Amino acid sequence: MSEPITSLIQHPYVPPAGFDAPQPGVFKASTVFFPDVAAMRARDWKHKEGYTYGLHGTPTTFTLEERIATLEGGLQTVLVPSGLAAIANTALALLKTGDEVLIPDNAYGPNKALAEGELAQYGITHAYYDPMDVADLAARITDRTRLVWLEAAGSVTMEFPDLVAQVRLCRARGVTCALDNTWGAGLAFHPFDLDGAGLAVDVSAHALTKYPSGGGDVLMGSVTTRDEALHMRIKLTHMRLGLGVSGNDAEAVLRALPSIGLRYAAADRTARTLARWAAQQPAFAQVLHPALPGSPGHAHWQQLCGAADAAGEGAAAGLFSVVIHERYSQGQVDAFCNALRLFRLGYSWGGPISLVVPYDLHGMRQRWPAHLARGTVVRFSTGLEAIEDLRSDLAQAMVTALSVA
Template sequence: MKKSSQTELIHAPRLAPQYIKTIQPPLYRASTIIFENTSKLFDRHWSDRYDYSYGTHGTPTTYTLADKIAQLENGNYCLLAPSGLSAINLVNSALLQSGDEVWVPDNIYGPGMAHLRYLQQSFGVIVQVYDPLDHHSFQPSTKAKLVWLEAAGSVTLEFPDLINLVKKAKQHQIMTVLDNTWGAGLAFNAFDFSDEHLAVDITVHALTKYPSGGGDILMGSVVTQEHKLHLKLLHMHATQGIAVSGDDCAQIQRSLAHMQLRYQQQSHSAQEILHWLKQQPQFQQVLHPSDALSPGHQYWQQVCQSQQSAGLVSVIFQENYTLESIRRFCDALQLFKLGFSWGGPVSLVMLYDLTEMRSLKSAHLAQGFLVRFCIGLESSEDLIRDIEQALQAL
């Protein structure tokens, strides 16, 4: 059939061979996916491991990254979402119904708590708060369906009593979901973290942080081991139209090769900065799970056999410093940039008022304003000098 030049531009008569071996896999950008024939169209199901039917379901690019993240976290199945918060909300939406009880740690990620409060007000989900360092404060009722865990908390960095919390949840047949962004699949194995081979049911990971590594991509993941649970999450994932960009997936795929090296470097720098911060009189408490005086250190020792930790260190200033003076300190920093997130090449700083973040009385935390340092890839000596000069602004 003779075709016009316009049609031939769309339906090219000659295509270069489509498959070659390269270090990085090919990038697929697709909304519409072409079926070879009607058999391919109808002999498929949304629950297939690789359902190539429409771009929101997945392409070789998105499935390749999902498989890599599942491997990183020692899971079997992975769903990708546009952000870490989107991944959190996917789990809540898929597993919670009106009248269900969900338990969250007092140091829960703030936007995640905001979503649960919305579910509480709009749909009657019951939200309960527990102390992550005291498993006795986790007292689930027969309505409890889900318990969130953070290891460690993203601001105050307490490492929870993960073993006893998961044991209690399993005794009550409650689903456990861990925000594993801090551990990143490297600090410990969330699906086998004790001598008794305890495992959480789900991990959520903000791939925005260490897997991306550049501070320029938003993405999240939900990883599971059990197929039936995966399908329940997958169904919600599909019906909500949750999808990610193939270009973003390709960028994270490239970064995974050196993710562990970056994590190790930032962990090492954080240790050096931690030791220096502990000697400064302006701080009444320095928080990092590896430090013997930090809340939850003993639980970190039980679980983090690699002794690696994310590059986060928080400090609580002496009570005599006002908010205005600590704001001057933050503004005086030169290498540390004021911004949320972590895991990128540039060090970040953020200021928090703990009185606005906690609902339980925390005897293990000093009173005062908290500043969190997110260590990048700069020289630790330069970062220490930057903090030292900024302290003069107090």
């Protein structure tokens, strides 16, 4: 090669093999090279037996897929650009025109929006069921129902359903069930062994944006299964939709995964402490946290998550909600949220900084749940700040905006 630029682009040096370090290497590629045409025709990306194109996997993404599958207790995982993409990938792989999907009324809002928007346009119908009433779910399953979404705990209002009974019902009726497992994160309970005897969900969708990432700076999701045929349906839809994640984002999640247990436990400890304190405050008509006795579905949480940690105290995410008494106006509630200094206003959770979001539940539910007090729901996500600092922040905001001394 006579021209230096060609020598640079076609440089023959290959570093020696055998390098090993705590973190996996980061491989970023669209184009993947083949040694010859026969290899190009023979490689099988679907079973991770080789590499064909960056969108179909690199050593970095394959490694993250395997580790997420281990975290969830599954056998196969695909990575997608967000938690919502995990929900969409699942729905589009398993549903077709004329099918029906059932969604809990307290589900993650964008899951509902997907059903009401794109899925409805494709001729896929949907219905919402009461997540705290297994009989209601049973009554809504029809011969057109092909997918039931489950969520534990429920979004914003934190109800914990009888997940074991729900999965048993889906099994008995021959309906595929998919769990949004972002709250449990593979740590609070085992989605592929709910009863110690192998009772499993079919699909676990996970927003890796939250605890697996842990930094509030990565968008990613995953879809995990244990059934090869089901996994292949999801994977082929994943391929046809052109879903992929970047090598740098995969690296960030791989780097954070070893500490997920420590971070989850720390956020759990903080959330429980603050939730117990909040339960003593007269401005709050109700405190919603699955580990608190009296919170909707506490007994179900205790059954499923009660022995998930070494101390036997159960495990829960760092989330809790309060219902601010209806005597306070929306303006006062907003002022309370604005007065917080450490809890920042922002969506998502699972990162190092504590967050707060007020919600208008009337626009999010079919009807006001009977188990909820009347008022305005405010959700808190605990980060990694000191517990006493966060408690002081809540107290000063209550004095400032709610006139609570």
